[in-house]
Amino acid sequence: MDLYFSYTSTYSQKVLLGFYEKSVPFNPQRLDLGDRQAHARYREFYPFGKVPLLVRDDGRMIPESSIILEYIDHRFPRGPQLIPADHEQALHVRLLDRMCDQFLNDPVVTLILESWKLPGQQNVDVIDNATEKVGLMYRYLGDHLEGREFLAGDHFTLADCAAIPPLYYARAFADFASIDNLQRYWERVSQRPALLKLQNEAKPYVQALMGAQT
């Protein structure tokens, strides 16, 4: 199966992290989102133009990071189980995944995009709104991690895949060192081989994007 992704895309990183955690093989189809011609060609193939996108061996397309991870979790029962079998626990994981996408990932992308603008052209209201959401999520995740090793409990899940990439970028805009539970969580997950592999591969692309910010 082909995975279309960009190393600088937080949603792509979420999916790559899940693939690496579970050691699921795939054909990498790297897209440079900054290359207009390549992106236009990609839109002819997938009109919504978003990454990540998984194309199964039978040709069926699976977009949306959470759905891609749910698909591989079901199809490859190895490595961490990203969605627990227990319905209540699965609901909990899916809720955390949604919260991380909407209130952490999306605002972090907004902050990155605003940071590329010249100071006079930045939208202060948009920045304030995104910063407030990130702060709320830091506290939400910090509270949530009380007594838990991973976001949803004792095991690495989809919720961790959703939280880790935006947290990586978010640190450049708002420090979370004062939120003990979150800081300790970050120190724990930073050592995971799957994340180290992802960071190593993504480093040149992320550095080109973020410069000295990360």
Ligand SMILES: N[C@@H](CCC(=O)N[C@@H](CS)C(=O)NCC(=O)O)C(=O)O
């Ligand atoms: N809800 C989608 C979000 C995907 C998304 O927004 N991807 C961004 C990169 S992080 C993208 O493809 N941007 C390019 C564009 O919007 O044309 C998911 O979970 O996969």
